[in-house]
Amino acid sequence: MRVDVRALGACNRLAERGAGRAADALAELTGTDLAVEVTGTSVASGTDLAEAFAGRESVGVSVGLRGGLEGEAVLAFDPVTADSLRSLLPGGESMERSAMTEAGNIALGGFLDGWANYLGRAIDMTPPRYVEADGAAILPDGARSGDGVFLFESRLDASHADLDFAIYMLPDSDRFRDLIVGRTAAGTAEAAGTTAETDGTTPHGTAGDGAADGGRAGGGHAGGHAGDASGGTAVPYDSLSTFASLAKRGSANAADNVAMMTGLETSVDVSRLRFVPLADVPATVGTEPHAGTVFELQGSPSGYLAILFPEAAAANVAATMLPTEPDEPLGETARTALCELGNVMTSGFIDGWANVLDTAISHSPPEFVHDIGASTVSPLVAQLSERQDYGFVIDAAIETEGVQAGCHVYALPDERELAAALERLSGA
C-alpha cells in the first residue's frame, strides 16, 4: 500500500476540523473557551506508543466506530483535568462518571461528524464507555499491538481553565485505506488543490458522491510515485513504519552522544514520527523560552533539525560540559558548549538514517538559538513551507537523570526527498 501524502494531509485536516467541533461542543457544555492546539497523525509501533505513554494516568471515554469508518476513538484527560471538567459540567460533581461519559460522547460525536459528512456515509458509534487506564492502555484497541499504525491525535487547550485533553482515533477499514492512498474524495480534492469545506453546513458530498469520486480518483494518485510528474507524493506504507523505527534509533544515538559529552545518564523518553501541518509545528514547541541549536540538513533527504532545551535545562547541560562555572548561564562559553553538543547529537541522529537509506546526509554548522520555543523553529518552518504544507516531524524527547537537562529533537525532512528515500528503503 502506498500512502498519498496529500491525502494524508486531507485526513489530518478532517481530524483538525473534527477536533474543532469537539472543542466547540465541550466549550458549550462547560462555558469555557477551548481551542484546537495541535492535530497530528502519528505513525508508531505498539512498542513506541507504550514507551511514549509510560507513567501517564488517563481518564477517558471510548467509542467504537462502524460504517463509514471502523476502529475506535478515545477522548482522554489526565485525572486533574478530569476533575476540573467535572466541576464545570452542570451537575457534574454528583453525576461523576455519567457526566464525564456524556461530555466525551458529545465531543467525540462532534469529532466524527465531519469525517462522516466528508465520506458521504454515516459512522455509527457504539455507546460510550468510561475508561480509566495507565499508560498506553488508554489508546484505542489495536494501537498497542500494531507494527505501525496511524493514530490521529488532537490536543485541545482551554484558555481559562486547566482543561487540556486529547482525542485519539485509530481508524481501521478499507474506507480509511482508500482515503490515505488517495482513492476517495478526500485525496482527490486535496491533490487537485480543490479542498472542499467540510463543516456541517457545506459538506463535500452527499450519499453516493463519495463512491463516484472514489471511482474517478482510481486513476489519480493511488498509483503515484515519490515526486511524480502529477505533483503527488506517495510513500510506501511499510517503509513509513520502518522509518519511524529508524528515527527512534537516531534518537537513541543522539542520547548516547549526550551521555558521552556530559557524563549524564540519558534515555529517549519519546520518539515519534508525526505528520502535521507545518504551521502547527511552532505550537508544538510552545511558548516557554528555549535554547539550543538548529541545523540545515543537506543530502537525501534535506531539511532542518532543531535540538531545543528548556532555558534552565540548557544552562544545566552546558554547565556539566564546562570545567568551571560559566560567568553567564547562557553566555558565550555555554553557547559554544551547546553548539558542540548539538553537532555530535545531530551526527548521531542522522548517521543512522544515512546508513540505512544508503545515502549521505550532511549538516550545516550549528546555529545557536535562544528564544521563545515557537520562535526558534518558525524560521525553519517558513523555509520548508515554501515547498510543502505538511511535514513528517520526528519528535524525540531525551531525558537525563539527576539534572534537569532534557531536550527535544525536531527533524523536519523535505517531504518529497523523504518519500524518495523511503521508496529506496522499500525496494531494498
Added chain:
Amino acid sequence: MATRVLIADDSEFMRNLLREILEGEFEIVGEAENGVEAVNMYGEHGPDLVMMDIVMPIRDGIEATTEITESDPDATVIMCTSVGQEEKMKEAIRAGAEGYITKPFQKPNVLDAIGSAV
C-alpha cells in the same frame, strides 16, 4: 393539559439535564435507558412526545423510533443526540423522527424543536 414527554437516553447526566429543562412546562412520563425500554414505555404511557437519543445500548434510537412509528404513525419523536452526521439525520427522518437537536443544547434549542414538532 401539559404535553407528556418520554425521555430516552442511556446517559443519566443527559436525562437529568433534559428533565431540568422540561420540568414545569411539560409532564415527564418516564425515562428510558435504551431503545427496548423506550419502546416498552411508549406502549405503556402513550406520551405526546419522545426525546430520543440515537446511540444507546441494546437497541439504538433509530431502531426504537422505527418500531414506535410503525406501531403508532402519529407518534412524535425528536432525535436528541451527539451525532450530527447528515446521513444519520436522514436515517432518523426516514425512521419517522419529526425533528433533530444536536448535543450540547441549550433550553431554547430544545423548546424550539418541541414547538416545531408538537
